[in-house]
Amino acid sequence: MLGGEIMSEIVMQITELTKVFPLRDSKVGFKAVDSISIDLYKGEVLGVVGESGSGKSTLARCAFGITEPTSGGTIILGQSLVGKSRKATRELRAHLGFVFQDPAGSINPRMSVHAAIAEPLMLAGMDSDSIDKRVNFLMDRVGLATSQLSRKSHELSGGQCQRVAIARALATNPKIVLLDEPTSSLDLSVQAQILNLLEELRRDFDLTYFLISHNLDVVSHLSDRVAVMKDGVFVEVGSTRQVVDAPKHPFTRELIRVYSGAAREFDLDTWQDGPMNRWAFQNVSTFLPTRKIEASTKPLEFKALIDDTLDAITIDVADSTYTLPELLADVDTDAIVVVRKATLVYEKYFNDMTEDSVHLLQSVSKSILGALYAVMVERGVIDIDKPIAFYLPELVGSVYEDATIAQALDMTVAINFSEDYSDPQSEMARLDRAAGWRTNTTGQDLGLRSFLGTMTASGEHGKAYQYCSANTDVLAWLISEVTQTPYQELLTRYIWQPMGAHDDASIIVDSEGLSVGNGGISCTTRDLARFGLLIVNHGRANGEQVIPTAWIDATLAGASADVESADYLQALHPGGSYKNKWWITAGASREIFGVGIYGQYVWVDPTSETVIAKFSSLPIPVDGVHSRKHMALFKAICAH
Amino acid sequence: MSTVLKISELEVDFQINGVITNTPLRGINIEIKAGKTLGIVGETGCGKTLTATAIMGLLPSSAVQRGQIEFADHGVINKSEMAAIRGSEITMIFQNPQSAFNPIFTIGAQLTMVAQRRGISDIKAILVARLESVGLRDPRRVLESYPHELSGGMLQRAMIAMALLSTPTLLIADEPTTALDATIGDQVLTLIATLQKREGFAMLFISHDVTAVAKVSDEIAVIYAGRVVETGPAHDVMSSPQHPYTRGLLGAIPSAEKARGTLVTIPGNVPSVLTNIKGCAFAERCSARIDKCDQEPPIVEIGNRSVACWVVKS
Ligand code: SF4
Numbered sequence: 001m002l003g004g005e006i007m008s009e010i011v012m013q014i015t016e017l018t019k020v021f022p023l024r025d026s027k028v029g030f031k032a033v034d035s036i037s038i039d040l041y042k043g044e045v046l047g048v049v050g051e052s053g054s055g056k057s058t059l060a061r062c063a064f065g066i067t068e069p070t071s072g073g074t075i076i077l078g079q080s081l082v083g084k085s086r087k088a089t090r091e092l093r094a095h096l097g098f099v100f101q102d103p104a105g106s107i108n109p110r111m112s113v114h115a116a117i118a119e120p121l122m123l124a125g126m127d128s129d130s131i132d133k134r135v136n137f138l139m140d141r142v143g144l145a146t147s148q149l150s151r152k153s154h155e156l157s158g159g160q161c162q163r164v165a166i167a168r169a170l171a172t173n174p175k176i177v178l179l180d181e182p183t184s185s186l187d188l189s190v191q192a193q194i195l196n197l198l199e200e201l202r203r204d205f206d207l208t209y210f211l212i213s214h215n216l217d218v219v220s221h222l223s224d225r226v227a228v229m230k231d232g233v234f235v236e237v238g239s240t241r242q243v244v245d246a247p248k249h250p251f252t253r254e255l256i257r258v259y260s261g262a263a264r265e266f267d268l269d270t271w272q273d274g275p276m277n278r279w280a281f282q283n284v285s286t287f288l289p290t291r292k293i294e295a296s297t298k299p300l301e302f303k304a305l306i307d308d309t310l311d312a313i314t315i316d317v318a319d320s321t322y323t324l325p326e327l328l329a330d331v332d333t334d335a336i337v338v339v340r341k342a343t344l345v346y347e348k349y350f351n352d353m354t355e356d357s358v359h360l361l362q363s364v365s366k367s368i369l370g371a372l373y374a375v376m377v378e379r380g381v382i383d384i385d386k387p388i389a390f391y392l393p394e395l396v397g398s399v400y401e402d403a404t405i406a407q408a409l410d411m412t413v414a415i416n417f418s419e420d421y422s423d424p425q426s427e428m429a430r431l432d433r434a435a436g437w438r439t440n441t442t443g444q445d446l447g448l449r450s451f452l453g454t455m456t457a458s459g460e461h462g463k464a465y466q467y468c469s470a471n472t473d474v475l476a477w478l479i480s481e482v483t484q485t486p487y488q489e490l491l492t493r494y495i496w497q498p499m500g501a502h503d504d505a506s507i508i509v510d511s512e513g514l515s516v517g518n519g520g521i522s523c524t525t526r527d528l529a530r531f532g533l534l535i536v537n538h539g540r541a542n543g544e545q546v547i548p549t550a551w552i553d554a555t556l557a558g559a560s561a562d563v564e565s566a567d568y569l570q571a572l573h574p575g576g577s578y579k580n581k582w583w584i585t586a587g588a589s590r591e592i593f594g595v596g597i598y599g600q601y602v603w604v605d606p607t608s609e610t611v612i613a614k615f616s617s618l619p620i621p622v623d624g625v626h627s628r629k630h631m632a633l634f635k636a637i638c639a640h
Numbered sequence: 641m642s643t644v645l646k647i648s649e650l651e652v653d654f655q656i657n658g659v660i661t662n663t664p665l666r667g668i669n670i671e672i673k674a675g676k677t678l679g680i681v682g683e684t685g686c687g688k689t690l691t692a693t694a695i696m697g698l699l700p701s702s703a704v705q706r707g708q709i710e711f712a713d714h715g716v717i718n719k720s721e722m723a724a725i726r727g728s729e730i731t732m733i734f735q736n737p738q739s740a741f742n743p744i745f746t747i748g749a750q751l752t753m754v755a756q757r758r759g760i761s762d763i764k765a766i767l768v769a770r771l772e773s774v775g776l777r778d779p780r781r782v783l784e785s786y787p788h789e790l791s792g793g794m795l796q797r798a799m800i801a802m803a804l805l806s807t808p809t810l811l812i813a814d815e816p817t818t819a820l821d822a823t824i825g826d827q828v829l830t831l832i833a834t835l836q837k838r839e840g841f842a843m844l845f846i847s848h849d850v851t852a853v854a855k856v857s858d859e860i861a862v863i864y865a866g867r868v869v870e871t872g873p874a875h876d877v878m879s880s881p882q883h884p885y886t887r888g889l890l891g892a893i894p895s896a897e898k899a900r901g902t903l904v905t906i907p908g909n910v911p912s913v914l915t916n917i918k919g920c921a922f923a924e925r926c927s928a929r930i931d932k933c934d935q936e937p938p939i940v941e942i943g944n945r946s947v948a949c950w951v952v953k954s
Contacts, residue, residue: 192892192903199901221894624769
């Protein structure tokens with residue numbers, strides 16, 4: 001079969017096997033097995049590995065004629081399982097053996113070991129003398145003493161039960177044996193005995209095995225070929241060595257890593273998580289396509305007057321008291337810059353960062369888009385009360401046909417979108433795949449444009465706050481479409497250079513070169529502070545009005561009280577809201593800030609004229625404990 | 641580094657009318673340092689879970705316990721003292737999260753009760769924050785859900801959140817990933833390890849899954865027939881097992897690298913708890929056995945390893 005051996009005869013041919021289970025709320029139903037074709041060669045072990053819900057057991061049951069497939073079928077030893085007379089089917093079935101996970105369950109508890117093994121022989125019409133001989137022979141071959149013949153299954157250990165099940169499966173001398181999780185309920189040392197036994201029997205009786213298991217160790221040990229199954233299809237099939245040594249599909253790679261006990265490695269699916277993000281957030285342009293946002297020729301310089309007493313302040317949060325350096329370490333800080341009344345008063349770098357290093361902003365990028373829109377509106381480029389599809393007719397038919405620009409800015413678009421970062425099926429994960437932030441092997445959502453066009457409405461817009469990253473991507477696309485200017489150039493011209501950026505920044509683009517407005521900007525810590533300073537200085541920098549004062553005032557006023565808020569937002573910031581891509585707190589001192597997952601912040605306190613720019617590489621994306629620590633940290637600095 | 645849990649010569653008998661029916665735990669000696677993880681590995685019926693039950697002070701009344709359990713700054717503690725700190729200083733997660741939650745109450749209602757018992761103020765905010773910190777992105781929905789409305793992985797995360805509502809000194813995790821798919825189980829392990837690194841609790845991690853134990857543990861204790869047969873740093877135990885049983889167990893793990901049909905097997909079965917064992921409990925199945933093995937084996941120190949066996953040499 002493999003390694004240059006001559007291909008032996010095909011004993012089982014599975015052709016376009018499909019099994020659909022009806023679903024209550026769906027016309028289409030659930031496709032457990034989706035058009036699988038594979039051949040089994042005489043004497044080989046084909047192992048199918050997959051997790052729960054992958055469809056592997058359904059595949060086996062359909063292939064072996066236990067369950068009727070919806071379409072497609074199996075040819076066993078040259079004969080089809082479908083459309084046969086009962087007798088012919090029974091004869092064909094005699095060539096098949098079955099071993100299932102739970103031996104105690106598959107052996108009738110009232111039957112003795114002898115009866116359990118003899119039953120299939122009786123059905124095949126063997127006389128009782130021959131049956132006794134055959135049973136004794138099988139007992140010997142599976143390593144059981146004949147003294148056990150009168151026992152019932154509950155009197156046997158798990159390993160002994162499985163030996164009985166194997167003897168029963170081999171009773172009629174089958175050619176092909178289905179092993180469905182044959183060792184999954186056994187202890188490790190017993191599992192090894194059964195695996196050795198299965199191999200010995202295969203060799204001695206020239207058996208072909210169709211092995212199904214969730215356990216990659218078991219499958220890769222016993223099989224000549226491995227098929228990796230996920231969501232009803234084989235994502236990868238190959239010789240065991242090929243699959244184990246050079247896995248191609250990301251899911252196979254993930255399984256192999258998990259079974260090897262190794263920690264997650266840096267790749268396109270893990271770079272955002274800790275600890276990979278400690279390097280990745282400072283180096284996105286080395287592994288994702290980016291475009292440059294250019295620095296100013298007249299950078300805004302700060303006076304520097306470092307206030308060491310900040311190190312001594314203590315901060316109470318979550319039942320503990322921290323000094324500032326302790327709390328910074330606790331939230332995995334990469335960099336922090338504090339500017340008060342145009343003076344740099346505190347600046348610390350960790351994790352190999354310096355004042356020249358750039359760091360990914362994640363969703364703080366959204367707040368920069370908010371500022372750009374302020375400029376665009378003032379220049380009369382767009383009308384934010386128009387529906388988005390007014391400017392992007394491609395989006396007619398999607399949620400953005402009716403939702404307005406203002407609603408997208410304020411995150412009040414009612415959209416079927418789950419921002420769940422941990423769920424690979426969520427729209428957020430799809431967005432990441434479309435943007436090229438994750439591996440995309442789905443063949444769908446290639447590029448942001450096609451993804452955004454598939455988004456649908458979930459209700460009436462403008463009523464409730466619903467944080468949704470896609471809303472920012474659509475606005476980045478819209479503004480560059482209307483102005484016929486790449487998004488990064490708009491940022492260079494209207495924000496970055498006028499505010500006096502000292503260094504170039506960059507933005508990640510998708511496979512079509514469209515900017516990832518929701519989170520793709522990287523810049524230096526000081527430049528992020530310069531951006532925050534625009535708010536403190538009523539939109540002015542270097543003596544010029546960069547963003548309109550009226551827009552800042554309107555944003556600081558927060559969202560309208562009519563907009564329904566979200567519990568998590570109220571839990572963190574009672575009375576707070578989201579407006580124009582910024583977060584605003586309530587109360588006497590009204591702070592305004594941008595936040596990105598894994599701990600990125602620009603925090604502005606207009607009252608004390610303080611700006612804090614802060615980067616982190618937290619291990620997980622969102623986490624209330626860390627959000628609280630950050631709030632306490634910023635408030636303590638501003639109050640000092 | 642301070643010791644959080646020290647168990648010395650723990651033995652458990654079950655008795656009926658004063659007559660000992662069996663002794664499922666004998667000579668359990670383990671120690672866990674602050675912020676570190678001890679992994680207990682063993683097969684079905686070896687006494688892993690019983691050890692956890694004894695630590696939690698939850699053994700049934702027919703059990704007689706000997707030996708000492710010292711916990712953090714409490715020193716030696718008895719069953720009733722343990723009851724006072726159970727659920728706050730020591731918390732537990734286990735294989736089946738369904739059994740941690742009452743099916744007729746929402747997750748939110750149950751977490752609120754636990755939070756009230758622990759004297760947590762500002763409960764709603766803490767619950768939301770905690771659920772987020774275990775990777776549940778939509779905590780509001782989770783709080784409103786009944787247990788059966790969540791997937792196994794989500795419920796497992798909710799149980800972890802419950803155990804960590806306030807940071808314990810020791811978290812006991814008994815087969816926390818066994819019921820989950822391998823990739824989900826790995827996410828849960830990574831999550832527990834991340835939370836531990838951040839919050840500094842010590843952990844007793846119990847599993848039959850050698851790979852999982854090796855991944856999260858600083859130290860490993862291998863249990864056979866109610867007794868610790870080998871302890872040492874996780875990496876050392878995995879790469880150079882000393883006790884014949886540990887060697888057999890690691891040799892039994894199948895992989896593509898091992899030739900088919902040649903897995904190391906341990907003949908026979910684990911002795912029943914009802915067997916009255918004299919000498920080394922592994923003797924019946926051990927290929928290295930010598931005459932002396934019918935006497936209680938000594939604990940031999942080999943470097944940073946302790947091994948209960950007559951034939952290993954220090
Ligand atoms: S004490 Fe003897 S029987 Fe027990 S493990 Fe060591 S060699 Fe084997």
